Amino acid sequence: MDKQPFHNTKNDDFSKLQSLKTLPKRPLFSSKYCLPTSIVAILVIVLLTYNSFSIFYFNLDFPMENDKEIKKKLPCIDVNKQLHTLKHTLFSKTTHHISYKKTTKQNLHIKKLAKLIHKSPSFEPTNKTFAKRVRLFFNENSCQFRVFMTWISSIKSFQEREKFTIESLFKFHPQACLLIVSNSMGSSKGTQVLEPFLKLKFKVMAISPDFKFIFKNTMADDWYNQLEKGHINPGLISIGQNLSNLLRLALLYKYGGVYMDTDFIVVNKLDGLKNVIGAQTIDPITKNWARLNNALMIFDKKHPLLFKFIDEFALTFNGNKWGHNGPYLVSRVVSRVISNNNRTMEDASEFTILPPVAFYVVDWSRIGNLFKMPMDENHSKWINHKLNHIKEESYVVHLWNRQSRKIQVEKGSIISHLMKRSCIFCNSSREIS
The missing domain is CATH 1.10.287 (Helix Hairpins)
Structure with a gap:
């Protein structure tokens, strides 16, 4: 049987490679698509450039400070x-x-x-913490009479009525130290709003809150932590409003002094009061207080009643009921304290409940009467009588902002007379409505 001729595959492969050397040299892409090498190179460069931009491109949502x-x-x-x-x-x-x-x-x-x-230019950079700035503000000014306010709205909303509250405060307390705790007012624009008072050397400062520091060592600290984690339902009521309710309690507990809302007109000196809260309404039958209000409070540092207020806030917080964490809260706690100790309104050794005329001379439903001009002789007599009563018996007049914000101050009204009594910039024409 004849042998099959031996087939050398290595020699065949080598001969094929040798034959390929005689072909013209072209890149893979150009062989497939019949494109010159230079065009392929340009395409590769363009693709690499586009890829680089898509990877390293940054979209700045806020303008740079110096740009x-x-x-x-x-x-x-x-x-x-x-x-x-x-x-x-x-x-x-x-x-x-x-x-x-x-x-x-x-x-x-x-x-x-x-x-x-x-990091925006609207906030002035500072290395000082809330605690250091507040301590310096109080110590450098030798503050004996400390007043706190909070502001949860924008700077645009801080208008003549709010400014006049500050004006009337300094009219009767020129040596007071006023601290406004607010994110919006704690900016450079907020300082511009306060500039007229600073020029007259009144001691006022606005600062953004440090909730962690302010709430430290109270039940408010844990409550706030749970709120941040989403474990507490903030409810339908503005969380800013409820934070303001808690913030005023914590500020007074930590520092002591006066807390007041920004819709008051100060008509007499407050610095003689100590550990007081005001009644908003009186029961017509028992003549005892029916409801208290937290719009103005004066307490010593670390007063036990403030501690009870803070505990009540943290334990019973409800963001769906208006007033539950504010006026109704202080009413609940004080009622329990009095009940447990068998104390009456007159027998309050640790704190005093002042009658409505002190802070809330008229209820919110009748605040409009103070803005009206005299309509006839009888009305004029009533205005004069009411005005004298306020001057003698009241420390402040609460304007109930939610109800009176849009009411104009009429000439000859009680409010117009009080403004003349409590103004500092008396030559300037303005309205507080």
């Missing part, structure tokens, strides 16, 4: 409005039944946004 050109092109950003929106978003996440995983992602986004907002 004037960008500021001209971009719309003006209201940082305080962003902060208000940020805080509202942070504290309303549980209201909308967002899942925990989604909430966590939102919290990360909110924290990043907060950092960008606080």
Whole structure:
């Protein structure tokens, strides 16, 4: 049987490779698509360039502090409005039944946004903490009479009525030290609002709150931590309003002094009062107080009643009932204290409940009467009688902002007379409505 000829595959492969050397040299892409090498190279470079830009491109949501050109092109950003929106978003996440995983992602986004907002030029950079700034403010001014206010709205909302509250305060207490705790007022624009008082050497400072520090060593600390984590439902009532209710209690507990809302007219000196809270209404039958109010309170540092107020806030917080964490809260606690100790309105050794005429001379439903001009002789007599009563018996007049905000001050009205009595910038024409 004839042998099959031996087939050398190595020699065949080598001969094929040798034959390929005689072919013209072309790149793989050009062989397939019949494109010149230079065009392929250009395409590769363009693709690499585009890829680089897509990877390293940054979109800045806020203009740089010194970049004037960008500021001209971009719309003006209201940082305080962003902060208000940020805080509202942070504290309303549980209201909308967002899942925990989604909430966590939102919290990360909110924290990043907060950092960008606080780096904005609208906030003056400072190395001093809230605690240090407040301590320096009180110590350097030798403050014997400390007054606190809070402000949860925008700077635009801080208008003549709020300014006149400050004006009337300094009219009767020129040596007072006023601390306004507010994110919006604690900015450079807030300082501009206070400039007329600073020029006259009145001691006033606005500062953004440090809730962690202010609430430390109280039940408010744990409550606030739970709120941040989304474990507490903030409810339908503005969380800013409820934080203001808690903040005033904690500030008085930590520092002692006077807390007052920004819708008062001071008509007499307050510095003779000690550990007092005002009754808003009196029971017509028993003649005892029916409801207290937390719009103005005066207490010593670490007063036990303030501690009970804070505990009550943390333990019974309800964000869906108006007044539950404010006027109704202080009423509940004081009622229990009096009941447990068998104390009456007159037998209050640790604190005093002042009658409505002291702080709330008229109820919210009748506040409009104080803004009206005399209609006839009888009305004129009533105005004079009421005005004298206020001058002799009241320390402040509460304007009940929610009800009287849009009411104009008429010439010859009780409010117009009180403004003349309590003004500092008396030559300037303005309205507080």
